[in-house]
Amino acid sequence: MATQHSRSAARLMISPAVLLLLGWMIVPLAMTVWFSFLNYNLLQPGPRTFAGFSNYYYFLTDPAFFTAIWNTLVLVLGVLAITTVGGVLLALLLDQPMWGQGIVRILVIAPFFVMPTVSALVWKNMFMNPVNGIFAWIAEALGLQPFDFLSQAPLFSIILIVAWQWLPFATLILLTALQSLDSEQMEAAEMDGASALARFVYITIPHLTRSITVVILIQTIFLLGVFAEILVTTNGGPGTASTNLTYLVYGQSLLQYDVGGGSAGGIVAVILANIVAIFLMRMIGKNLEN
Amino acid sequence: MGKISLKQVTKSFGDVTVIPALDLDIEDGEFVVFVGPSGCGKSTLLRLIAGLEDVSSGAIEIDGVNATEAPPSKRRLAMVFQSYALYPHMTVRKNIAFPLKMAGIAPDEQERKVQAAAKVLNLTNYLDRKPGQLSGGQRQRVAIGRAIVREPAAFLFDEPLSNLDAALRVNMRLEITELHHSLKTTMVYVTHDQVEAMTMADKIVVLNAGRIEQVGSPLDLYRSPRNLFVAGFIGSPRMNFLTGPAAAAHDATTIGVRPEHLTLSRSEGLWPGRVTVSEHLGSDTFLHVNAGDLGTLTVRADGEVDARHGDSIFLTPQTGKIHRFDANGKAIA
Ligand SMILES: Nc1ncnc2c1ncn2[C@@H]1O[C@H](COP(=O)(O)OP(=O)(O)OP(=O)(O)O)[C@@H](O)[C@H]1O
Ligand SMILES: [Mg+2]
Numbered sequence: 001m002a003t004q005h006s007r008s009a010a011r012l013m014i015s016p017a018v019l020l021l022l023g024w025m026i027v028p029l030a031m032t033v034w035f036s037f038l039n040y041n042l043l044q045p046g047p048r049t050f051a052g053f054s055n056y057y058y059f060l061t062d063p064a065f066f067t068a069i070w071n072t073l074v075l076v077l078g079v080l081a082i083t084t085v086g087g088v089l090l091a092l093l094l095d096q097p098m099w100g101q102g103i104v105r106i107l108v109i110a111p112f113f114v115m116p117t118v119s120a121l122v123w124k125n126m127f128m129n130p131v132n133g134i135f136a137w138i139a140e141a142l143g144l145q146p147f148d149f150l151s152q153a154p155l156f157s158i159i160l161i162v163a164w165q166w167l168p169f170a171t172l173i174l175l176t177a178l179q180s181l182d183s184e185q186m187e188a189a190e191m192d193g194a195s196a197l198a199r200f201v202y203i204t205i206p207h208l209t210r211s212i213t214v215v216i217l218i219q220t221i222f223l224l225g226v227f228a229e230i231l232v233t234t235n236g237g238p239g240t241a242s243t244n245l246t247y248l249v250y251g252q253s254l255l256q257y258d259v260g261g262g263s264a265g266g267i268v269a270v271i272l273a274n275i276v277a278i279f280l281m282r283m284i285g286k287n288l289e290n
Numbered sequence: 291m292g293k294i295s296l297k298q299v300t301k302s303f304g305d306v307t308v309i310p311a312l313d314l315d316i317e318d319g320e321f322v323v324f325v326g327p328s329g330c331g332k333s334t335l336l337r338l339i340a341g342l343e344d345v346s347s348g349a350i351e352i353d354g355v356n357a358t359e360a361p362p363s364k365r366r367l368a369m370v371f372q373s374y375a376l377y378p379h380m381t382v383r384k385n386i387a388f389p390l391k392m393a394g395i396a397p398d399e400q401e402r403k404v405q406a407a408a409k410v411l412n413l414t415n416y417l418d419r420k421p422g423q424l425s426g427g428q429r430q431r432v433a434i435g436r437a438i439v440r441e442p443a444a445f446l447f448d449e450p451l452s453n454l455d456a457a458l459r460v461n462m463r464l465e466i467t468e469l470h471h472s473l474k475t476t477m478v479y480v481t482h483d484q485v486e487a488m489t490m491a492d493k494i495v496v497l498n499a500g501r502i503e504q505v506g507s508p509l510d511l512y513r514s515p516r517n518l519f520v521a522g523f524i525g526s527p528r529m530n531f532l533t534g535p536a537a538a539a540h541d542a543t544t545i546g547v548r549p550e551h552l553t554l555s556r557s558e559g560l561w562p563g564r565v566t567v568s569e570h571l572g573s574d575t576f577l578h579v580n581a582g583d584l585g586t587l588t589v590r591a592d593g594e595v596d597a598r599h600g601d602s603i604f605l606t607p608q609t610g611k612i613h614r615f616d617a618n619g620k621a622i623a
Contacts, residue, residue, distance in 0.1 A: 187342050188375035192389035192436070193363040202388070206379040 029270075036263035043257045055264035059252070065265075067240045068248040069272075071155055075162070075244055076223045082163035083219060084212055087170030092204075094171065095178045105175075112168040116228040123161045124150060124233045154234045154242035161229050166222075170215045177211035178204070213287045217280050224273050245269045291353045292444035292476030293318045294339060299348035301334055301500075308334050309500040311348065316444075316478060316493075321470050324480045325487040325523070326497035332480040335497070336446050339478065340369050352443060363392075368437035369446040372453065374429045376421040376436075382408075383417040386435045393440070407435040410469070427458045434469070444476035451486065463490060484524060488512070496520050518619035521546050527576055529613070530587045536561075542614035542622055549576065549590040551611035554597075559604025563587065565597050579605060 039051045059065060094105055111119065128149035130136050136146035149157040181204065189199045227246045230236055236243035236251060243251070249269060253262020294316040301309040308331045316322050324332045337343040339350060341362035349358045357365050368389075376385050383404055390400040408414045411431040421429055430450060437445055450466075451459045467490050470477050481487055487494050488508045496503040496511065496519070504516045508524075515521035521529050529546040537545045553559070554577070563581035570593070577589045577597055589605060597603065614622040 182373065182375065184371045184373050184375035185377060187362075188369065188371060188436075189377075189388070190342070191340060191362045191367065191369050192440070193392040194388075195392075198392060203377060206377075209379075 032263045032266050034263075035259050036267050038260045040260040040263075041258050048260075051260055055260045056268070059261055059264045059268060064240045064243060064248055068243050068245045071240075071242060072224065072244040072246075074155060075159055075226060076220060078156075078159040079163045079166060079223050080216055080219060082159070083166045083170040084215060086163070086167050087174045087215065088208065088212075090167070090171040091174035091178050092200075094175055108171055109168045111165055112172075114165070116165060117232050119165055120161050120229040120232045123157075123164070128157055150234050151238055154238065158226070158229055158233060158242055161233070162223065162226055165229075166219055170219070173211050173215050174208060177208050181207050209287055213284050217284055220276065220280060221273075224269075224276065245272070291318055292316075292442075293351075293353050294444060294476065294478070295351040296339070297349045297351065299338060299350060300346045301331075301338055301343065302346045307500070309338070312500070312502060314495065314502065314505070316476060319474050319476055321467075321477045321479065321490060321492045322495060323487045323491035323493070324478070324495050324497055325482060325484055327523075328482060330497045331500040332482070332497055333448055334500075336369075336448050336478060336480050340367055340446050341365050342369075366440075366443040367446055368440050368442035368444075369448070370430075370433045370437050370450045372449045374421075374433040374453075376429060376432055378421055381418050381420055382413060382424070382432050382435075385421065385432055386413075386439055389436060389440045403439045404435075407439045410438070410472075411435050411465075426454050427462060430454065430462060431465075434466070438469070438473065442475065444478060447477065447479040449480055449482070451481070452483070459486075466490065484526060488524070494524075496523060498523075514621065515546075515613065516621050518544065518546070518615050521613055521615070521621070527588045527590065532584055532587075534583065536584055537614075540612060540614050543617045544615040544619070546613040546615065547587075547607045547611065549588040551608045552587065552589045553606045553608060554589055554591050554595065555604045555606065557604070559606040561587070561605045563603060563605060565599055565601045565603060567599065568595075568597050577603075579603065581605065 036055050037051055037053075038048045038055075040048045090108065094101070094108065098104070114122075125132065127133050127135055130146045130148040133146075133149075135149070139146045147153075149160075185203055186199060189203050194202060225246050226244060227250065230242055230244065230247045231250075234242040236247045240248075245265070246269065249262050249265040252265050253259050294314075296312060296314040298311045298313060299309065300307065300311050312335075324335060326332050334343065338345055341357070341360060341364075345358060349356055351357060352360075352365055352367070377388065380388065386404045386407055387400045390403060395403075404417070405414070408417055411434060413428065413431055413435060416424060416428060416432075421432065424432065430453075433450070447466075451462050454462060463486055466477075466479075470490075479486075479490060491508055493505060494508055494511055495505050498519050503523075504511060504520045511520060511524045515524060518531070522531070525548055527549045529548050530552070531544050531546050533544050537543060561581050561584055563579040563584075565577050566580050566586065567578040569576040569578075573593045575591045575593055575595045575597070577591055577595070579587045579589055581587050587605060591597070616622055
């Protein structure tokens with residue numbers, strides 16, 4: 001891409017893809033914006049009248065909205081905390097030379113290949129079910145009362161399920177980062193009198209910060225939109241205890257047939273996600289600079 | 291104090307023995323250089339001393355105390371790695387202070403020592419930079435700085451200059467030698483560059499396939515190599531080896547003559563030959579001479595010698611400068 005000519009040629013050649021992507025994004029977005037200003041309910045026949053900001057007003061003043069924001073925040077931060085800490089620890093473990101390393105690594109990555117609906121159902125029916133689940137069985141074997149995860153601690157259960165799905169991703173990225181750590185640096189630190197803990201704090205963690213930022217960025221983008229896991233396990237309940245923003249929008253437009261309200265919620269979600277994205281980009285930019 | 295003794299030390303990786311039983315004494319304050327061809331076990335030996343590798347058998351004593359099982363941090367040794375192994379996310383100041391911080395030394399004392407080291411190594415203006423913003427030579431000095439602040443019993447260097455360009459290498463060679471003069475701390479230095487070995491060492495240890503071929507001062511090794519390997523390894527250009535009748539005339543299987551100990555003449559001499567290549571270095575001229583049955587001989591001549599490809603010349607070894615070796619490659623006294 002050195003010369004003016006090759007640069008404009010490159011622009012020309014990527015333009016179809018860019019235009020396609022742009023159309024793909026702009027059309028639904030524009031329609032959503034348009035619907036969000038209409039009285040548009042699938043159960044009410046008749047003309048769709050202009051509603052002004054009333055859809056936004058009702059969405060934003062809905063008490064479920066704040067619960068949903070809070071739940072989204074808890075869900076994202078909870079999963080991020082579990083996956084980054086767990087990912088670092090798992091990566092450290094997998095980096096040790098051991099027998100059957102290749103197979104173990106593939107097994108660790110496996111959860112990532114399981115579809116969200118499937119894994120959520122497996123967790124719901126085989127692990128967390130208070131009658132048939134393995135946790136219930138363990139609790140009973142220990143003489144304890146089985147714990148009904150999905151109704152007693154719905155959000156926590158969903159965090160657990162989603163974290164389980166994303167842990168392999170974090171582990172994988174952090175493991176590759178760990179493998180790129182110069183072993184002489186570790187040896188130098190060892191000679192400098194650093195204990196194993198000090199080496200972890202002063203050498204390993206700084207080396208991993210970039211990858212940790214990347215993991216946080218990518219995961220945040222996906223975690224803001226967690227949906228399938230909630231749909232197949234708790235349906236956002238009990239009440240709104242496990243409703244996140246995505247699920248709230250879904251409920252609004254498809255359970256209450258209020259397309260206008262749902263669209264307004266969708267736009268609010270897009271704006272919030274962009275605010276988060278801007279902050280994240282800032283943070284990453286700073287981290288990647290040095 | 292920094293006296294290091296290796297007693298019957300061996301090292302194997304799996305069933306490959308890299309170092310067969312080896313004894314070595316390094317005196318306090320000595321500058322010892324390990325030389326040898328690539329893969330002969332120099333780095334391994336250094337890492338055994340450092341404690342970064344476990345010995346397979348034998349004992350390592352530091353200042354008379356058995357340190358065979360001691361972890362690297364307890365041996366009071368500092369190591370400078372070939373890749374420098376600086377901590378990339380820390381400033382030069384933090385890099386140099388790291389061992390002090392690990393030793394729990396107070397921050398103002400740390401700063402004082404860092405400043406002192408930076409002054410010795412001309413790093414004062416770079417203390418707030420990260421290693422990525424330094425040149426190779428500066429990084430090298432930071433690595434040395436990190437080693438000297440700890441005031442170790444001995445320094446271990448693993449080919450510290452091999453990543454530098456020729457001019458800088460000469461500079462750093464002098465700086466390290468000066469550092470040794472001023473600190474008077476034991477230094478163990480690994481290199482495969484025999485100029486470094488000859489110029490820096492108090493004592494050279496020539497290694498070959500994990501075995502010690504000879505230990506001695508640079509001039510000892512140059513004047514009286516104990517065997518063919520050392521004779522061929524020390525000295526540049528390489529010693530010429532002759533076999534057959536030329537050697538038999540001196541009651542030896544092989545004789546060796548250094549290029550600088552051959553006298554060149556246009557008219558008369560012991561061994562006639564033809565010049566194949568002449569390399570003019572300015573100060574010297576290296577002539578590669580095809581001497582028929584004797585093979586190709588290298589001669590070091592004056593810089594002004596004007597010999598060309600195809601010229602016919604005569605070579606005569608200087609008396610008393612012929613090294614004789616028996617059938618086993620051992621020097622005959
Ligand atoms: N971790 C290891 N596992 C198996 N073999 C090893 C290991 N480290 C070194 N070796 C072998 O030990 C021998 C000596 O290696 P070493 O690194 O000490 O050589 P060296 O003299 O430093 O060479 P160079 O001048 O190229 O650095 C080599 O044959 C090498 O293949
Ligand atoms: Mg080496």
